Amino acid sequence: MAELLFAIGAVGAIAGALTLVLSRHPVYSALGMLGTLFSLGLLYVTMLAHFVAGVQIVVYAGAIMTMFLFVIMYVGVDETLDTKESIRGQRLGAGLVILGSVGLGVALFLTNLFDWTVAEQLPTVEQLGEAGTVESIGVMLFGSGGTASGWLLPFEVTSLLLLIAAIGAVALAMSRPKRKGADNG
Amino acid sequence: MVDPSWYLTLAALLFVIGMAGMITRRNALIMFMSIELMLNAANLTFVAGGIGSGNPEGQLAMFFVLVVAAAEVVVGLAIVVAVFRRRRSVNVDDLAELRG
Numbered sequence: 076m077a078e079l080l081f082a083i084g085a086v087g088a089i090a091g092a093l094t095l096v097l098s099r100h101p102v103y104s105a106l107g108m109l110g111t112l113f114s115l116g117l118l119y120v121t122m123l124a125h126f127v128a129g130v131q132i133v134v135y136a137g138a139i140m141t142m143f144l145f146v147i148m149y150v151g152v153d154e155t156l157d158t159k160e161s162i163r164g165q166r167l168g169a170g171l172v173i174l175g176s177v178g179l180g181v182a183l184f185l186t187n188l189f190d191w192t193v194a195e196q197l198p199t200v201e202q203l204g205e206a207g208t209v210e211s212i213g214v215m216l217f218g219s220g221g222t223a224s225g226w227l228l229p230f231e232v233t234s235l236l237l238l239i240a241a242i243g244a245v246a247l248a249m250s251r252p253k254r255k256g257a258d259n260g
Numbered sequence: 261m262v263d264p265s266w267y268l269t270l271a272a273l274l275f276v277i278g279m280a281g282m283i284t285r286r287n288a289l290i291m292f293m294s295i296e297l298m299l300n301a302a303n304l305t306f307v308a309g310g311i312g313s314g315n316p317e318g319q320l321a322m323f324f325v326l327v328v329a330a331a332e333v334v335v336g337l338a339i340v341v342a343v344f345r346r347r348r349s350v351n352v353d354d355l356a357e358l359r360g
Binding site for chain 2: 089093101111127130131172211250
C-alpha cells in the first residue's frame with residue numbers, strides 16, 4: 076500500500092514537473108506545477124507529516140499557484156517564446172549540465188561516497204507517534220508549558236519578512252513608467 | 261517498505277528538472293515556476309531526511325522555506341508585472357540594456 080501511494084505521488088510529481096518545463100503554453104505549465112504540488116502533498120501524507128501536507132496544499136497549491144495564474148492571465152500568453160534558441164548552444168549545454176548532474180548523483184550512489192540511507196524504512200504510525208501532527212509541530216515551534224522554544228524568534232522574524240515583502244510588492248506595483256515610450260528611463 | 265532514500269532520489273530528480281527549466285526557458289514566469297519546483301524538491305529532502313533520521317525538526321525547516329518562498333513569489337511576481345508594464349513582454353532576453 077505504501078509503495079503504491081509512493082508510486083502514484085512520484086509519477087504525478089515527475090509528470091507535472093516535465094509538463095512545467097516542456098509545455099510551451101504557460102497555463103499548461105502552471106497546471107503541471109499544480110499537479111506536482113498536489114503529488115508532493117500526497118507524498119507528505121505517506122510520510123505521516125500531517126501539518127506539512129496541509130500547508131503544502133493550502134499555501135503552495137492554493138495561494139502561490141493562484142497568484143501565478145493571475146499574473147499569467149494579466150501578462151497574456153505568448154507561445155512564440157522559446158521557439159528558437161536565443162543563445163547558441165544553450166540547449167546542448169543545458170543537456171550536458173543535466174546529464175552531468177544525474178551522472179554525478181548516480182556515481183555518488185554507486186560508490187557509496189555519500190551515505191544515502193538515513194534509515195532502512197520509514198517509521199510506522201506507532202514508532203512515529205505524534206511527531207508530524209499539528210500539535211507536535213506547534214510545541215516544537217512555540218515551546219510548551221511556559222518555556223519558549225529556540226524556534227520562536229525565527230518564527231517572529233518571518234512575520235517581519237512577510238511584511239517587508241508585502242510592502243515591497245506594493246511599492247513595485249505602484250511605480251509607473253514616467254513617460255510613455257521612454258524606454259531607457 | 262518505502263525507503264526514505266526513495267524520497268531523496270525523487271527530490272533530486274525534481275531538482276534537476278527544475279534546473280533544466282531554469283536554464284532553457286526564456287519566459288520569466290516559467291523560469292520562476294522552475295525555481296519554485298527546485299524549492300519544493302529541497303522541501304521534500306528536508307522532510308524525508310528529517311523523518312528518516314528521526315528528527316522531526318526537518319518539518320520546521322520546510323515551514324521556514326515555505327515562508328521565504330511565499331515572500332519571494334510576492335516580490336518576484338511584482339517585478340514581472342512591473343517589467344511587463346514597461347516592455348509589454350515577459351521574455352527575459354528583452355532585458356539586455358546592461359549587455360557590454
